Amino acid sequence: MTQKISRRGVLAAGAAMAASFALPRAALASDGPMTLSATTRVLDIDGRAATVLGLENAAGGQGLTLDPGQRFRADLTNDLAERMIVHWHGQIPPNAQDGVPDMPMPLFAPGETRRYDYAATPGTHWMHSHVPVQEMRLLAAPLIVRRPEDLAADRQEVVMFLHDFSFRTPQEVLAEIRSGAGHDDAMPGMQGAGVADPHAGHDMGGADGAMPGMDMSEMEEMAGMDMSSGAMPGHDMAGDGMAGAAPMQMDLNDFDFDAYLANDRTLSDPEVVRVDPGGRVLLRVINAAAATVFWIDSGDLAGRLVAVDGQPVRARAGSRFGIAMGQRLDIAIDLPAGRGAWPVLALREGAVERAGLILATPGAHVPVIPARAEQAAPPFDLDLAQESALRAATALEMREADASQMVMLGGQMQPYIWTINGRVFEERIPVPARQGQRVELVFHNMSMMGHPMHLHGHHFQVVAVNDTRFAGALRDTVYVPPMSRVTVALDAGESAEWMLHCHHMPHLASGMMTTLAVRG
Known part of the structure; x- marks a missing residue:
């Protein structure tokens, strides 16, 4: 998911996979409403076909991108055979358009279309079903609302949309978690x-x-x-536990998913985003996972955290930042001069699994990154x-x-x-x-x-x-x-x-x- 914006505001295309998550600005400039449809799609997950849900735009990609000051005017159609509803996460629409079942609007019937019209909130946001089992089936997509400075900046925008995925149905996943058999990943x-x-x-x-x-x-x-x-009284987070009680453990993950995805892909076939030597990148990270906290690790690339949940913060330098479910991170990256390829990884907290994408200049050797690291990533922000x-x-x-x-x-x-x-x-x-x-x-x-x-x-x-x-x-x-x-x-x-x-x-x-x- 990538778009490149020059000082003249001209977009350049990214990789083929990236284009499925991006709308050209010209497509957004019409006077009529944008269109979205809740639909099914098929992904290749490590060589195995997986039917998931999605939110398709008029260009056939996933999600929406709005220009500065553009109003959110969209017709959403339910092309599924089941009822659904979409919440605009990070936006502040009128309550009737918020997208929660029966609060106040009922779920969409199959074939139904509704119009949404409200002032958009700038920043990195997303949209998703507010029915948990549908969000777990990937009924979610980016919702990017640019600021004027985004168009003025000479930089490339890259969206990193994260998911956890199981070949089992959400109902089976939830049943296993509730049975206590889903995972035993606790800190001693x-x-x-x-x-x-x-x-x-x-x-x-x-x-x-x-x-x-x-x-x-x-x-x-x-x-x-x-x-x-x-x-709690007598509680020692280092492991002494409750006074007079058995030691306590913190549970990091209560289910091991089959795959962890960045832009619908695993590290067996990651998205390769073409970048310019010495270029500037704004990485928009969205954690759309159902139950996984990630660390975003840019490795040798020094980054600056410039926004969280779409809201600007004073820049924080670093190469590893944590992101919980529903949160977003905007990370500014200055690329080295010369040819190169730089993985940006999403590390599952407390575990070895990871997802990611690769920033690469034309002609650069693209490394193979295993989906499992040699060491588990640490827990996220226990001390805040x-x-x-x-x-x-x-x-x-x-x-x-x-x-x-x-x-x-x-x-x-x-x-x-x-x-x-x-x-x-x-x-x-x-x-x-x-x-x-x-x-x-x-x-x-x-x-x-x-x-x-x-x-x-x-x-x-x-x-x-x-x-x-x-x-x-x-x-x-x-x-x-x-x-x-x-x-x-x-x-x-x-x-x-x-x-x-x-x-x-x-x-x-x-x-x-x-x-x-x-x-x-």
Whole structure:
């Protein structure tokens, strides 16, 4: 997925695979609406045919690219034989166009077309089904909205769209995960068995538990714990475990997928993006995986992280950045002069599997990269060091919060139940807010898996990690590792119920959703 933009704003084509994810600007300049269709497609996964879903544009590729200031006007048609709906992740449409089943619009019937029309939010975003089993079947695609500076820059844009994939049906995958047989990839000394059953006496939000609106002291008194440290009493993240209890383990991955994809391809046949010697690249990375956190490793290429979730940040130099499900990274790369080929890899956290693409000048030797590394990649951001280092290029206006709401993240591997404030979605009590309020949400993860928390209809700013406050990145999806607290601030928008959920699809499918209920 690549597009090259000169200072005159002229696009140059990339590799054949890349073209399937890119629209020429001329195709977007017409007065009529863009078109998208939810359809099936066939991929070659290591020599084996796989039928998956997709979101096809008018040019026959996947996803949409908008010019600066262009309105999102699109007709979406369901060409599948099943009902579906699409959420515009990172965008802030009217609530009726947000794309959540029955909130308020029902699923599309087969053959149905609906029009979407709203002011587009610039940045690297994406679109996906809000039916978990459909997203796991790759019903997702990039949604890129350029800024004026993108057209002015003399650089090549490359989109890296990541997936995890199984030849089994999502229903079979979910059944295996829930049975406990899916994977046993835990860090020694940190096991989710130490997490209380959300329906037992330590329920953090059941019938006798905490409700939205309770303050910190009430939560502490109810739970019999001091939350100021971000850890449970007696808990040692190095592995000593709960006082008087068996050692605890953190679960990194609860399923081993058959393949990990970058732009629909494995490393047995990766996309090779042709680049100019000494050129400049903006790598737009989108983690569309159902249940996999990645490290983006540019190897010998020094990069600068310039945006997260489509929102600019003060540039951070580095060659390895982590990305959780639903998140995006924009990485600026200056290529060396002369001929060369440079792999950019997505490393599965806590494991040896990897995906990626290769940037290569014409005539350069393209290396063969094994799909499995010799060493496992480390866990992602357990100490929130990456998140703590990010600073928004333009922060929210400084003001005191009008309300602070605790959002407790809980659950366990057996039985496989994941909750917000101790409740699954069907039993939820919405998190309250009033339109125009400055609201702080305190995500407190008391489980032994990390949770990428996504809020619809809003962008928020990370303002605290555990007890440290700072003016962090603007986001729509924030990763909360085990036994940690992340606080975000937002200005409550349209009066409506907006989805708030974990973007780990098996967690979402097992109940880890609620809503932010904004009232006028």
